[in-house]
Amino acid sequence: xxxxxxxxxxxxxxxxxxxxxxxxxxxxxxxxxxxxFFLLSxxxxxxxxxxxxxxxxxxxxSLWTAIGFGFDTTLTTANYExxxxxxxxxxxxxxxxxxxxxxxxATVLLSYPMAYYVAFHVHKNKMMWIVLMxxxxxxxxxLRVFAWKVVLGYEGVINSGLLWAGLIDAPLEFLLYSQxxxxxxxxxxxxxxxxxxxxxxxxxxxxxxxxxxTDLGDGPVARFFxxxxxLSMPGVIAASFLIFIPTTGDYITPxxxxxxxxxxxxxxxxxxxxxxxxxxxxASLAIGLMLYISAIGLVFLALTKVFKERMA
Amino acid sequence: xxxxxxISIRNVDKYFGKFQAIDNVSMDIGHGxxxxxxxxxxxxxxxxxxxxxxxxxPSKGEIYIDGQPMxxxxxxxxxxxxxxxxYAIFPHLNARDxxxxxxxxxKLTKQARADKVDEMLDLIALPGYGDRAANELSGGQRQRxxxxxxxxxxxxxxxxxxxxxxxxxxxxEQMQLELRALQRQVGITFVFVTHDQEEALTLSDRVxxxxxxxVLQMDTPSGLxxxxxxxxxxxxxxxxxxxxxxxxxxxGAMMNIEAQGLGNLQLPRGERHFNExxxxxxxxxxxxxxxxxxxxxxxxxxxxxxxRNSSYLGERSHFYVAIDGVDRPVxxxxxxxxxxxxxxxxxxxxxxxxxxxxxxxxxxx
Numbered sequence: 001x002x003x004x005x006x007x008x009x010x011x012x013x014x015x016x017x018x019x020x021x022x023x024x025x026x027x028x029x030x031x032x033x034x035x036x037f038f039l040l041s042x043x044x045x046x047x048x049x050x051x052x053x054x055x056x057x058x059x060x061x062s063l064w065t066a067i068g069f070g071f072d073t074t075l076t077t078a079n080y081e082x083x084x085x086x087x088x089x090x091x092x093x094x095x096x097x098x099x100x101x102x103x104x105x106a107t108v109l110l111s112y113p114m115a116y117y118v119a120f121h122v123h124k125n126k127m128m129w130i131v132l133m134x135x136x137x138x139x140x141x142x143l144r145v146f147a148w149k150v151v152l153g154y155e156g157v158i159n160s161g162l163l164w165a166g167l168i169d170a171p172l173e174f175l176l177y178s179q180x181x182x183x184x185x186x187x188x189x190x191x192x193x194x195x196x197x198x199x200x201x202x203x204x205x206x207x208x209x210x211x212x213x214t215d216l217g218d219g220p221v222a223r224f225f226x227x228x229x230x231l232s233m234p235g236v237i238a239a240s241f242l243i244f245i246p247t248t249g250d251y252i253t254p255x256x257x258x259x260x261x262x263x264x265x266x267x268x269x270x271x272x273x274x275x276x277x278x279x280x281x282x283a284s285l286a287i288g289l290m291l292y293i294s295a296i297g298l299v300f301l302a303l304t305k306v307f308k309e310r311m312a
Numbered sequence: 313x314x315x316x317x318x319i320s321i322r323n324v325d326k327y328f329g330k331f332q333a334i335d336n337v338s339m340d341i342g343h344g345x346x347x348x349x350x351x352x353x354x355x356x357x358x359x360x361x362x363x364x365x366x367x368x369x370p371s372k373g374e375i376y377i378d379g380q381p382m383x384x385x386x387x388x389x390x391x392x393x394x395x396x397x398x399y400a401i402f403p404h405l406n407a408r409d410x411x412x413x414x415x416x417x418x419k420l421t422k423q424a425r426a427d428k429v430d431e432m433l434d435l436i437a438l439p440g441y442g443d444r445a446a447n448e449l450s451g452g453q454r455q456r457x458x459x460x461x462x463x464x465x466x467x468x469x470x471x472x473x474x475x476x477x478x479x480x481x482x483x484x485e486q487m488q489l490e491l492r493a494l495q496r497q498v499g500i501t502f503v504f505v506t507h508d509q510e511e512a513l514t515l516s517d518r519v520x521x522x523x524x525x526x527v528l529q530m531d532t533p534s535g536l537x538x539x540x541x542x543x544x545x546x547x548x549x550x551x552x553x554x555x556x557x558x559x560x561x562x563x564g565a566m567m568n569i570e571a572q573g574l575g576n577l578q579l580p581r582g583e584r585h586f587n588e589x590x591x592x593x594x595x596x597x598x599x600x601x602x603x604x605x606x607x608x609x610x611x612x613x614x615x616x617x618x619x620r621n622s623s624y625l626g627e628r629s630h631f632y633v634a635i636d637g638v639d640r641p642v643x644x645x646x647x648x649x650x651x652x653x654x655x656x657x658x659x660x661x662x663x664x665x666x667x668x669x670x671x672x673x674x675x676x677x
Contacts, residue, residue, distance in 0.1 A: 231403070
């Protein structure tokens with residue numbers, strides 16, 4: 001059934017007949033671009049439904065106006081103008097970037113030594129170490145945040161410990177409900193996202209490069225700053241982006257640990273979609289935040305490129 | 313330690329866990345010498361080189377460079393530089409910065425540094441390549457940059473870990489010549505690790521043949537080739553025909569040996585002074601045997617055999633001759649001096665002859 005004309009090809013007995021493929025299969029075979037899109041297609045569908053459509057809705061909504069419980073659907077940039085004019089939005093936006101900037105710096109600084117240790121000094125069971133480092137992720141985000149509340153609180157672990165040791169007379173109040181509290185908690189929560197890319201970039205470094213640097217006269221410190229750090233920069237940059245972007249928009253940690261000083265733009269956006277019930281305003285703030293982050297991301301990338309070129 | 317030894321390795325052992333990589337090695341390397349460590353992989357040659365560089369420390373024994381004991385000196389303070397097998401060119405730096413890498417510790421002006429790098433680029437015949445990024449360099453170019461990077465620091469010793477292994481044959485031969493010329497030019501002691509015996513013979517003033525963590529023999533290239541001390545060295549360097557033999561009688565400096573297949577041989581007793589009745593081996597290089605169709609004139613040493621097969625290699629041919637009483641066919645190498653010589657491949661009876669000094673007598677081990 002598969003090939004009725006086999007009998008006609010008696011001359012070629014022994015050689016298996018070339019199987020004809022369908023028209024689409026043939027086209028796929030011929031065009032690499034088509035093959036690429038074909039492989040991508042499930043992802044493309046999900047991306048379209050999950051990102052492009054909601055994004056379009058968000059943009060459209062940001063151009064509407066809220067009237068009571070409904071929307072005025074005439075397109076206007078009034079929300080964006082309000083966001084630019086009212087100082088509270090700008091101030092919160094700025095504070096969010098500063099807090100998550102510090103959180104990013106803290107996370108990368110904390111993760112680097114851990115990743116370095118596993119990459120260079122662990123020779124057995126590397127996988128186990130990596131898994132152990134992702135332990136904070138094994139509980140829910142909310143629980144982790146609450147745990148920090150217990151640690152940092154007025155009668156929390158740190159304060160009671162310091163009081164017991166006689167180092168302080170009264171509990172430290174700045175620990176909880178402050179920007180520091182938010183930075184500490186964010187850094188702890190996101191550390192695994194920083195360890196993995198940094199670990200991968202460190203692991204990839206050819207060990208003979210380090211020996212060569214030593215051979216050419218570098219002590220351990222000089223070698224780190226001249227070889228290890230520059231070669232692991234891709235991991236550091238990836239880690240920075242992975243942490244900076246989501247933490248800027250975070251609202252759970254600041255809501256629970258930030259207090260009035262630690263409020264971030266994410267809280268404001270959440271308020272607009274919740275109690276305030278001004279969805280168009282929330283949508284414009286969300287888009288404004290996104291543009292802001294993209295701009296900072298681009299500046300950061302440009303800076304690393306300049307830095308790299310100057311180093312070389 | 314001999315007086316003119318520049319590098320002196322004294323009774324060095326090296327263990328990795330329970331595995332002994334180096335077993336009581338001692339050697340002296342002279343100033344300005346091109347010295348090679350030759351051996352199959354796993355023989356300890358790279359470990360020895362890494363101990364000179366300071367990346368490994370001897371478990372026992374001491375290494376002296378220019379009279380200074382080295383075991384307490386960290387690698388970045390040793391007066392040696394290394395060319396790595398993988399070249400280890402820093403991928404984030406261009407050729408110029410790779411070469412200038414080690415200069416940072418010498419406080420030089422920008423101009424002085426640039427001049428030094430240019431000088432090096434000229435030396436390695438890559439002028440104008442300074443601004444090439446690391447990934448724009450070919451294998452041979454990387455090899456030269458790695459060389460320049462080490463030489464610019466004017467080390468007392470340059471260590472080379474199979475630096476030509478990754479190059480294709482033609483480039484490798486060219487680099488061998490350049491390396492040798494460069495070594496003469498800069499006058500630095502080179503310690504060169506290789507598993508390629510031809511390369512070791514071509515380049516070196518002296519070669520140490522290593523196996524299983526020990527030095528089998530240390531000699532000049534011709535010494536190793538023409539006067540190997542053990543069967544292992546004789547078979548590792550080039551091709552060698554071996555014949556079982558026994559010392560029949562000795563007479564002062566001469567001895568009479570009965571060799572399987574070759575008959576009675578009158579030979580000098582040599583350094584080892586073999587005793588009467590001792591079982592020995594007689595060895596002869598393929599190119600020292602002459603192959604003829606007709607019985608050679610005169611009454612020199614000769615034997616008749618049957619030509620089995622041959623291979624044509626262009627400038628020379630290899631013949632394999634079966635001799636009565638010898639298990640393996642004897643290899644003979646001959647230059648193809650005439651063009652279109654009659655086809656030598658037919659199986660036929662042939663004669664082999666040789667001169668007395670072509671024969672090496674080895675102990676039975």
